[in-house]
Amino acid sequence: MSDLAKLERRRRAIFGWLLLSPAAILLSLFAFYPSVATLWSSLFSRGTRRRPTEFVGTENYTDLFADPTFWIVVKNNLIYAGVTVPLSMFIALSMALWANSKISAKGFVRTAYFTPTVLPMIAAANLWLFFYTPGLGVLDQIGALFGLPSVNWLGQPETALWAIIIVTVWKESGFFMIFYLAALQTIPVDLREASDLEGAGRWTYTRRIVLPMLMPTTLFIAVNAMINSVKLIDHLFILTKGGPSDASKLLLYYIWEQAFAFFDAPHAAALTILVLLVLGIVAAVQFILMERRTHYQ
Amino acid sequence: MNRLTNSLDTIGAVVLAIIWIAPLVFAVWAAVHTTSDAVNFRLTSPWTLDNFRIAWAGAPWGKYFLNTFILVTVVLIGQFFVTTLAGYAFAQVQFPGKDFVFLLVLLQLFILPEVLILENYAMVSRLGLFDSILGVGMPYMASAFGIFLMRQAFKSVPIELDEAARIEGCSGLGILLRVYVPLAKPTYLAYALVSVSTHWNNFLWPLIVTNSPETRPLTVGLSIFGAPENGVDISIISAATIMSVAPLLIAFLVFQRQFVQAFLRAGIK
Numbered sequence A: 001m002s003d004l005a006k007l008e009r010r011r012r013a014i015f016g017w018l019l020l021s022p023a024a025i026l027l028s029l030f031a032f033y034p035s036v037a038t039l040w041s042s043l044f045s046r047g048t049r050r051r052p053t054e055f056v057g058t059e060n061y062t063d064l065f066a067d068p069t070f071w072i073v074v075k076n077n078l079i080y081a082g083v084t085v086p087l088s089m090f091i092a093l094s095m096a097l098w099a100n101s102k103i104s105a106k107g108f109v110r111t112a113y114f115t116p117t118v119l120p121m122i123a124a125a126n127l128w129l130f131f132y133t134p135g136l137g138v139l140d141q142i143g144a145l146f147g148l149p150s151v152n153w154l155g156q157p158e159t160a161l162w163a164i165i166i167v168t169v170w171k172e173s174g175f176f177m178i179f180y181l182a183a184l185q186t187i188p189v190d191l192r193e194a195s196d197l198e199g200a201g202r203w204t205y206t207r208r209i210v211l212p213m214l215m216p217t218t219l220f221i222a223v224n225a226m227i228n229s230v231k232l233i234d235h236l237f238i239l240t241k242g243g244p245s246d247a248s249k250l251l252l253y254y255i256w257e258q259a260f261a262f263f264d265a266p267h268a269a270a271l272t273i274l275v276l277l278v279l280g281i282v283a284a285v286q287f288i289l290m291e292r293r294t295h296y297q
Numbered sequence B: 001m002n003r004l005t006n007s008l009d010t011i012g013a014v015v016l017a018i019i020w021i022a023p024l025v026f027a028v029w030a031a032v033h034t035t036s037d038a039v040n041f042r043l044t045s046p047w048t049l050d051n052f053r054i055a056w057a058g059a060p061w062g063k064y065f066l067n068t069f070i071l072v073t074v075v076l077i078g079q080f081f082v083t084t085l086a087g088y089a090f091a092q093v094q095f096p097g098k099d100f101v102f103l104l105v106l107l108q109l110f111i112l113p114e115v116l117i118l119e120n121y122a123m124v125s126r127l128g129l130f131d132s133i134l135g136v137g138m139p140y141m142a143s144a145f146g147i148f149l150m151r152q153a154f155k156s157v158p159i160e161l162d163e164a165a166r167i168e169g170c171s172g173l174g175i176l177l178r179v180y181v182p183l184a185k186p187t188y189l190a191y192a193l194v195s196v197s198t199h200w201n202n203f204l205w206p207l208i209v210t211n212s213p214e215t216r217p218l219t220v221g222l223s224i225f226g227a228p229e230n231g232v233d234i235s236i237i238s239a240a241t242i243m244s245v246a247p248l249l250i251a252f253l254v255f256q257r258q259f260v261q262a263f264l265r266a267g268i269k
Helices: A003-041 A059-066 A068-100 A106-118 A121-132 A138-145 A157-185 A189-197 A202-213 A215-231 A234-239 A251-261 A265-296 B002-031 B035-039 B050-058 B061-092 B098-107 B117-126 B133-140 B144-155 B159-167 B172-183 B185-201 B204-209 B218-225 B234-254 B256-267
Strands: none
Touching: A003 A265, A003 B061, A003 B098, A003 B117, A003 B133, A059 A265, A068 A106, A068 A157, A068 A215, A068 A251, A068 B002, A106 A157, A106 B002, A106 B234, A106 B256, A121 A138, A121 A157, A121 A234, A121 B002, A121 B185, A121 B218, A121 B234, A157 A215, A157 A234, A157 B002, A157 B256, A189 A202, A202 A215, A215 A251, A215 A265, A234 B218, A251 A265, A251 B117, A251 B204, A265 B117, B002 B035, B002 B050, B002 B234, B035 B234, B050 B234, B061 B098, B061 B133, B061 B144, B061 B172, B061 B185, B061 B218, B061 B234, B098 B144, B117 B133, B117 B204, B133 B204, B144 B185, B159 B172, B172 B185, B185 B234, B185 B256, B204 B218, B218 B234, B234 B256
16 A cells, blocks of 8 residues: 555545534533443442441442432333323324324314424423413313312322323424324325225224334334433423322423432432333343344335 | 215214314303403303403503514524534534434433423523523523434535535635524424424423513513412413414414424425
């Protein structure tokens, strides 16, 4: 190889790394270093004036596992994910099928479905407050028409988490609809015509042709919905603050509470690591499934 | 038969649409009526703008609006700068270690800034950016998502254009600015819409990093305004909520097509 080519390669390498440097610095400062620092600080005890922090190994983790609140929060988050992910995906698919069909009022319907997406979660929570308020709220007034008693939706452990779940589903379904809508529009018309010729009913057509063709989109949405089930917790601040008696507390809110309300950084760090582990598993599953998908094609 | 299913479809779709829009409609209703008229659903009761007047006087909204506006602008400029350079490097420059670094960037798609609040807060304090708008925006500037998006956009630029510019004597950076950036305009627009609406609506991180009305964005201001301790009633909260979502909501209704397309483009990996 000539010296000139070598020089050119080196020049390119320097150019490449220079281009990357702003991103590399910022990612190191706000993603990679904090992840490592979180892992590190999760292994130390909480310092007090009398007792400085000391290395405690996995003690923060065993503390968490021994803490009943932790398990309540985990259970809540599992229910939250287990309901919001499939439910919002199902609603999103129905919305997309409708918004893509030959119905009248399609424009209005599409706008209505998508509107919650552009609202902040905090504003959404305020809107829903008017629904949930006992006595005065819309839900109670509708219930009263049918002679039902007033219910404190947000104030009792049996319903608080469900009230939170409904707001989340309302907020994210329209967003997911958009992706289904886009995928639906890429399905060739001949498939529809062919299945009509074969005498296949609408249900058969949807189940045998549409749903399989939507699989990649479904995978993409599922991953996003799972990430959202960790991320979407803003409405807790307005609606329930995780209460009553932790009945609607979710992991990220719990991290915030440990870190910024109870100033218990080590346990917050341990919690963060556990959440990152779960997100890592979601990522790994997605990569594996994507690999498979490319083999099919 | 076909007609029947079609009208059933229409009914189902419209009912769902009405349910979906109902919270917003009720909030508008509550915002323009006195509290007692609002909660008793007196349909013929007179409209009023008093709730807006009271809400507006109750908090430094003008400042909050300005803060949010500055925040989304700062984040967007930072993101454009960082993701353009990095996206170009990943798409068109050959250098050793590229694939490994790209994998690291992809990893960040799952290390959500939201989850790292504890150490990011420590980092922002260390940099002396606590309670500053830059501190709120900085963790989002090197968005893995944006880098990915830009890489895809730059990859689709025909190589002939690149070569032609090179023959004309353009340098690496010159080609980026004169060839790639103009051709990626639709992607920039899409990314801008997604970024602005995300950061206009972001709450948890700004809540942690801001500590004064001087830096607080709208979402945090709204949450403080509506806190039960403040004892504000439903009509006034609704007015404040409508007020703070109005700019984005109106923009959405006007540019609906572009908005939806932007979200789509941003979501397709």
